[in-house]
Amino acid sequence: MNFILHLGLGSFHRAHQAVYVHALRQQGDTGWAIAGGNLRPDMADTIAALQAQDGRYTLETVTPQGERNYTVIESIQRVIPYQDDLAPLIAMGADPATRIISFTVTEAGYYLDAQNQLDWPTFADLRADLAAVKAGQAGHTIYGGLVSILRARRAAGAGAVTLMNCDNLRHNGDRSRGGLLQFIEALGDAPLKEWVEQNTTSPNAMVDRITPRPTPDVAERVKAATGWDDKAALMGESFIQWVIEDDFIAGRPAWETVGVEMVQSVQAHEEAKIRLLNATHSCIAWAGTLAGYQYIHEGTHDAAIRQMAYDYVTDDAIPVLHTPEQPCPINLEQYRDVVLDRFGNPAIADTNQRVAMDAFSKIPGMIAPTIRDKLARNASFDSVAMLPALFLAYLQRWHAGQIPYSYQDQAMDPAVAHAICDAADPVAAYAADTTLWGEMASHPQLLDALRKAYARVLAFVAERTGA
Numbered sequence: 075m076n077f078i079l080h081l082g083l084g085s086f087h088r089a090h091q092a093v094y095v096h097a098l099r100q101q102g103d104t105g106w107a108i109a110g111g112n113l114r115p116d117m118a119d120t121i122a123a124l125q126a127q128d129g130r131y132t133l134e135t136v137t138p139q140g141e142r143n144y145t146v147i148e149s150i151q152r153v154i155p156y157q158d159d160l161a162p163l164i165a166m167g168a169d170p171a172t173r174i175i176s177f178t179v180t181e182a183g184y185y186l187d188a189q190n191q192l193d194w195p196t197f198a199d200l201r202a203d204l205a206a207v208k209a210g211q212a213g214h215t216i217y218g219g220l221v222s223i224l225r226a227r228r229a230a231g232a233g234a235v236t237l238m239n240c241d242n243l244r245h246n247g248d249r250s251r252g253g254l255l256q257f258i259e260a261l262g263d264a265p266l267k268e269w270v271e272q273n274t275t276s277p278n279a280m281v282d283r284i285t286p287r288p289t290p291d292v293a294e295r296v297k298a299a300t301g302w303d304d305k306a307a308l309m310g311e312s313f314i315q316w317v318i319e320d321d322f323i324a325g326r327p328a329w330e331t332v333g334v335e336m337v338q339s340v341q342a343h344e345e346a347k348i349r350l351l352n353a354t355h356s357c358i359a360w361a362g363t364l365a366g367y368q369y370i371h372e373g374t375h376d377a378a379i380r381q382m383a384y385d386y387v388t389d390d391a392i393p394v395l396h397t398p399e400q401p402c403p404i405n406l407e408q409y410r411d412v413v414l415d416r417f418g419n420p421a422i423a424d425t426n427q428r429v430a431m432d433a434f435s436k437i438p439g440m441i442a443p444t445i446r447d448k449l450a451r452n453a454s455f456d457s458v459a460m461l462p463a464l465f466l467a468y469l470q471r472w473h474a475g476q477i478p479y480s481y482q483d484q485a486m487d488p489a490v491a492h493a494i495c496d497a498a499d500p501v502a503a504y505a506a507d508t509t510l511w512g513e514m515a516s517h518p519q520l521l522d523a524l525r526k527a528y529a530r531v532l533a534f535v536a537e538r539t540g541a
């Protein structure tokens with residue numbers, strides 16, 4: 075049997091990639107299975123539950139009409155427990171049966187700047203990981219972890235392997251590959267770099283299925299519907315999509331037989347997904363939090379918030395994705411409307427907390443590119459400027475301890491964020507942040523658009539909260 079070793083055994087992997095491999099196995103194609111574990115010591119309860127259940131768990135899916143379906147997913151055949159030295163993950167990665175190493179380590183797990191360079195000065199985790207790997211320890215970022223695995227694989231003569239990124243990142247295969255090669259260069263391991271260049275490929279992919287963090291009521295519904303007291307149950311929307319560039323150096327499952335789109339270039343799909351779905355999702359999460367909502371569907375059904383999301387897509391995102399010179403093969407107006415319908419499904423009950431997170435990597439990755447494209451055309455970008463302006467208002471409330479949940483942001487330096495909020499001119503300080511804006515930092519048109527948008531956001535908040 076061939077294995078996909080997955081790094082980052084979070085909810086999304088179990089609701090998406092594991093489902094496609096399960097579908098293959100269900101139709102009798104049992105040539106591939108998944109082995110999965112984490113690079114970090116998190117989610118210990120879920121990993122333990124999965125181990126106790128031999129990797130099996132129930133996925134509840136919910137349709138736009140609110141119908142719920144239950145499937146026991148059985149494709150994760152090996153659950154790899156976390157160890158500080160990552161020995162079990164490294165052994166699995168060095169096994170010739172492993173033909174694909176895939177990963178979901180969140181958007182914040184790549185540490186790249188707008189020029190696709192590893193941002194060493196900004197990210198202490200990255201510097202610490204390089205030092206650890208240099209000292210002979212296992213790495214715990216995606217780069218250090220892959221280096222530990224690939225060094226062992228090369229030494230074992232286990233052969234070529236595909237490195238498959240499944241995170242919401244533009245050009246996710248190319249960019250994480252670039253980060254990995256830079257990390258290896260910084261280590262000074264030229265033989266490993268050459269081996270990686272010759273023995274791995276990194277297809278780009280677009281992944282899609284809204285998968286909320288599982289709450290206790292999911293397990294309760296699963297038990298009521300199936301009788302199984304499943305400790306690793308989770309829930310996702312019924313919609314699912316995966317588009318992958320067909321560039322697998324050591325073979326792959328016949329994913330095209332279970333609905334995966336295998337393509338030559340994923341670019342149009344990833345741009346549509348990142349700009350029309352992910353950026354819009356963040357918009358609704360930040361605005362919804364400011365308006366006092368807990369859930370994404372609540373903000374989506376609020377006319378003013380929906381309009382902000384709609385205007386961003388219509389005025390600024392679509393015009394740069396679909397141009398007379400480069401027509402987009404996807405019907406973007408339809409995509410926008412379907413996305414807003416998906417967000418509006420109350421049965422998904424996705425939280426603003428989950429979607430609002432990691433703005434310091436989502437703004438540069440998902441929102442700044444539209445501003446950059448508009449600036450390059452010397453066109454106005456007032457609608458897209460509303461998104462970062464919403465986040466600035468959100469950040470001010472975080473600074474004041476007024477966000478009603480814990481805000482998680484791996485790419486945010488809290489001292490820098492507090493300093494932005496304390497500045498005499500917070501909008502100018504925000505527009506000057508290079509983690510967010512790269513080379514656009516303090517651009518006069520950016521600052522001007524943010525000032526106008528921030529005034530609109532403050533008026534929106536005042537109307538909703540009286541504050």
Ligand SMILES: NC(=O)c1ccc[n+]([C@@H]2O[C@H](COP(=O)([O-])OP(=O)(O)OC[C@H]3O[C@@H](n4cnc5c(N)ncnc54)[C@H](O)[C@@H]3O)[C@@H](O)[C@H]2O)c1
Pocket residue numbers: 081082083084085086087112113114116117178179180181182183214215216240241242243281282283284285286484
């Ligand atoms: N949940 C969704 O709706 C969804 C949909 C499409 C794509 N995704 C992608 O999947 C990612 C994970 O989502 P999830 O729902 O599984 O989240 P999750 O919180 O359930 O899991 C996060 C996983 O990432 C790992 N991780 C986090 N930060 C890391 C880091 N810096 N280095 C190494 N590992 C790290 C964790 O160990 C864990 O395995 C998202 O960030 C996104 O890129 C999620």
Ligand SMILES: OC[C@@H](O)C(O)[C@H](O)CO
Pocket residue numbers: 242281282283284285351352355356429
């Ligand atoms: O925008 C947040 C994402 O996790 C989103 O739920 C996902 O990308 C949908 O596929």
